[in-house]
Amino acid sequence: MSDPVRIGVVGTGFMGRQHVEFIRRAPNADLAAVADPQASDGAFGCPTYADARAMLGAESLDAVIIASPNALHVETAIDCLSEGVAVLLEKPIAVNYAESLRLVAAVERLNGRLLVGHHRRHHPAVAAARTALVDGEIGQLVGINGIWSARKEERYFTDTPWHRQSGAGVMLINLVHDLDLLRYLCGEVSSVQAITSSHIRGHEVEDTAVVNLRFTSGALGSFLASDAAVSPWGWDQSTEDTADFPFLPDGVAYQLVGTSGALSVPNLARYSYAAGVPADWHSPLSRAYLPAAGHSSFHAQLAHFIEVVRGAEPLVSAEDASRTLALVEASARAAERHQTVDVAEFRAEHQGA
Ligand SMILES: NC(=O)c1ccc[n+]([C@@H]2O[C@H](COP(=O)([O-])OP(=O)(O)OC[C@H]3O[C@@H](n4cnc5c(N)ncnc54)[C@H](O)[C@@H]3O)[C@@H](O)[C@H]2O)c1
Known part of the structure; x- marks a missing residue:
């Protein structure tokens, strides 16, 4: 059996503390060290540093988990990668798409x-849902x-306070x-439309957003996100x-139809017609x-x-997460300009910059 992977955690706030527990x-x-200007010495039973650079300079680490404020993600990840240390970087990969491309290039270069x-x-x-879709369990x-x-x-x-400011927000x-x-x-997704609002909380960033999506497959989608409204609906609940x-x-x-x-x-509830029953709205759904x-x-x-530390391909690469960020940013632009935004054009505009 291989030696335990020595991991440092950068940022020991809400999410970083959970990573420590995992x-x-x-x-x-093994939790080898933590870096956070707010963490008191020895609070996590391992060496504590004021920032990632100090930790990287003093410790011999296999990997770092970065759970600091979003604006620090790219710089800290590049510092770690430059030292040959593997990185699990909290989302979003960066505060904007252009910045995320810098990290995508660094991953490649290093x-x-x-x-x-x-x-x-x-x-x-x-x-399970992905397999069901690929296997055609709900048709097209x-x-x-x-x-x-x-x-x-x-x-x-x-x-x-950074939760109220540009670089955060429910999107x-x-x-x-x-x-x-x-x-x-x-x-x-090929194109997006969106509207946003900050009228409940009145912060610089939006508290509510609605996004319409056109997928390249031709499927359509709609999503409501809000951090101001009570509901039982959403992944976390x-x-x-x-x-x-x-x-x-x-x-x-x-809900996928x-x-x-x-x-x-x-919850993986699948609704379908029994064999031999016509697939139309008059038939009972089971x-x-x-x-x-x-x-x-x-x-x-x-x-x-x-496994990634030991050489496996990541399930969510920098390039992949950067595409997700482009989609969020394209949605923000769609809301701001009251326009439908073509996602490929949005990405091309930044890649050419
Ligand atoms: N995957 C998820 O479900 C999930 C959930 C919550 C947060 N997050 C992500 O985790 C990250 C942290 O969010 P949070 O809610 O824990 O925020 P937080 O503010 O609670 O924690 C951030 C921590 O980073 C520390 N920090 C600030 N500057 C630092 C520096 N230079 N070096 C090291 N540490 C520094 C702060 O002192 C604080 O303890 C964000 O990127 C957020 O998007 C992910």
């Missing part, structure tokens, strides 16, 4: 090993409807996960991924739940990251 519970990983923390892709329900995909809505506590914004913090997963499940969000069984984040059936995710083994994205993500 590492502690993993059989083949032959770096980097996984982006779109943890939901590691959830067993996602693998016609459309999707999705929601992520939860009312964040005031403290989330007052204790952590970059939350919708980015959903758009990533929809790309993964339904394929690339519908899975046991994060202990901080009470779990409601049989929850729905996405096809020419011969429908599927909701992550519901069956697809099986999925296991229920945790984060533990699976860490297990996969350890």
Whole structure:
């Protein structure tokens, strides 16, 4: 058996502390050090540094998990990759698409090993949904409807001012996960329309957004994201991924409709017609739940990251996550300009810059 992977964690706030716990519970990983200007010495039972550079200079690490504010992601990741250290970088990969391209180029140049923390892709329900779609279990995909809505506590914004400022907002913090997963499940998006609002919280960043999507397959989609409204609907309430969000069984984040059936995710309820019954609206629909083994994205993500440290291809590469960020940013532009935005044109504009 190989030696445990020595991991440093950069940023020990809300998400970084969870990564510390995941590492502690993993059989083949050791928490070697943490870096955070706010962390007190020895708080995590390992050496503590004020920032990532100090940690990289003093420790011999195999890998670093970066869970610092979004604006620091690219610089810190490049510092780690330059030292030959593998990186699990929290989402979003960067605060904007142009910046993410800098990291994509650095990964290539340095032959770096980097996984982006779109943890939901590691959830067993996602693998099962993807297989069902590929196997044509709902026929041809016609459309999707999705929601992520939860009312964040005031403290989330007052204790952590960057959550109120440009570079955060429900689109970059939350919708980015959903758009990533929809790309993964339904394929690339060709164009977007969007409207946003900040009228409930009145912050610099939006608290609510609605995005319409046209997939390259021809399927259409619509998504509502809000951090100001109470709801039982959304990935975080519908899975046991994060202990901080009470779990409601049989929850729905996405409804996918096809020419011969429908599927909701992550509860994996599949609606279909019995064999021999005409597939039209007069026939009774039956519901069956697809099986999925296991229920945790984060533990699976860490297990996969350890494989990436040892040379495996990442499930979510920098280039892949950068495409997701382009989609979020194209949606923001669509809202700002009241226009339909062509996603390939948006990306080409930046790549040529
Ligand atoms: N995957 C998910 O579901 C998920 C959930 C929440 C947050 N996140 C991501 O995790 C990251 C952190 O978010 P959070 O909610 O934990 O924020 P947070 O503000 O609670 O934590 C950020 C931490 O980074 C520290 N920090 C600031 N400057 C630093 C520096 N130069 N070097 C090292 N540490 C520094 C802060 O002191 C703080 O402890 C963000 O990128 C966010 O998008 C991901």
